[in-house]
Amino acid sequence: MISISNLVKSYKKKIILGDLNFKIPENKISFLMGENGVGKTTLIKCLLNLENYQGEILFDGNQFSSAKNDIYVVYDDTPFYLHLSGYKNITLLLNKKVTLDRVKEVASHYLIDDILKSKVKGYSYGQRKKLSLIIATLSEPKYLFLDEVSNGLDFETMEFLKEKLQEWSKNMTILTVGHQFDFYSTIIDELFLLKDSSITHITDYSKESGELSGIYKRIVK
Numbered sequence: 001m002i003s004i005s006n007l008v009k010s011y012k013k014k015i016i017l018g019d020l021n022f023k024i025p026e027n028k029i030s031f032l033m034g035e036n037g038v039g040k041t042t043l044i045k046c047l048l049n050l051e052n053y054q055g056e057i058l059f060d061g062n063q064f065s066s067a068k069n070d071i072y073v074v075y076d077d078t079p080f081y082l083h084l085s086g087y088k089n090i091t092l093l094l095n096k097k098v099t100l101d102r103v104k105e106v107a108s109h110y111l112i113d114d115i116l117k118s119k120v121k122g123y124s125y126g127q128r129k130k131l132s133l134i135i136a137t138l139s140e141p142k143y144l145f146l147d148e149v150s151n152g153l154d155f156e157t158m159e160f161l162k163e164k165l166q167e168w169s170k171n172m173t174i175l176t177v178g179h180q181f182d183f184y185s186t187i188i189d190e191l192f193l194l195k196d197s198s199i200t201h202i203t204d205y206s207k208e209s210g211e212l213s214g215i216y217k218r219i220v221k
């Protein structure tokens with residue numbers, strides 16, 4: 001569980017996150033929705049200790065410094081070593097040792113060998129997203145943050161990823177943020193909504209198609 005207490009984050013004098021108090025439950029898929037610019041990525045950056053903030057964020061009772069090796073994030077546009085191959089990036093960015101057979105087994109679900117042998121600078125947006133997902137899979141983190149993960153993925157990969165996320169969430173605490181409600185609606189366990197620098201935990205929703213967009217229209221708009 002990730003416990004967020006009295007979290008306040010401002011840019012210059014503008015409060016983006018105002019005294020947030022909530023818990024991201026253990027071994028579940030939590031989805032955070034909200035309008036463009038409301039502060040979803042800012043919250044992820046605070047969780048990753050990439051921003052200064054007031055308040056406290058604890059990972060199963062531990063500070064970020066103790067938990068950091070258990071965290072992996074898939075950004076909308078994850079930074080890579082562009083002049084190196086996909087395989088080399090996997091080796092450099094993975095925080096643990098895995099066998100080449102394991103790398104190839106995981107990678108084969110996302111990208112073909114020829115692509116992985118070529119320089120990342122030639123990858124499409126979706127191929128870079130897939131590379132990040134390969135590293136996420138191999139990392140097996142305890143806490144996984146996904147920022148707009150479905151953007152740019154082809155249909156087959158989205159379906160594969162939905163299955164994987166549900167499988168991983170048996171022993172992984174997952175926070176997703178994004179706008180493609182169709183992708184998230186059937187797989188999420190918990191729903192949070194960020195609006196006017198406050199967070200609401202929405203407990204009474206169903207996984208029916210259209211429910212997330214209905215809630216969004218009702219509460220956000």
Ligand SMILES: Nc1ncnc2c1ncn2[C@@H]1O[C@H](COP(=O)(O)OP(=O)(O)OP(=O)(O)O)[C@@H](O)[C@H]1O
Nearest residue numbers: 011012016034035036037038039040041042043179
């Ligand atoms: N480094 C920064 N300096 C100043 N303002 C910033 C900075 N980063 C983000 N902001 C502002 O903070 C607000 C929240 O941005 P954030 O990227 O967290 O929104 P978001 O909810 O993730 O949006 P989107 O759905 O468009 O990705 C925006 O108004 C943005 O302009």
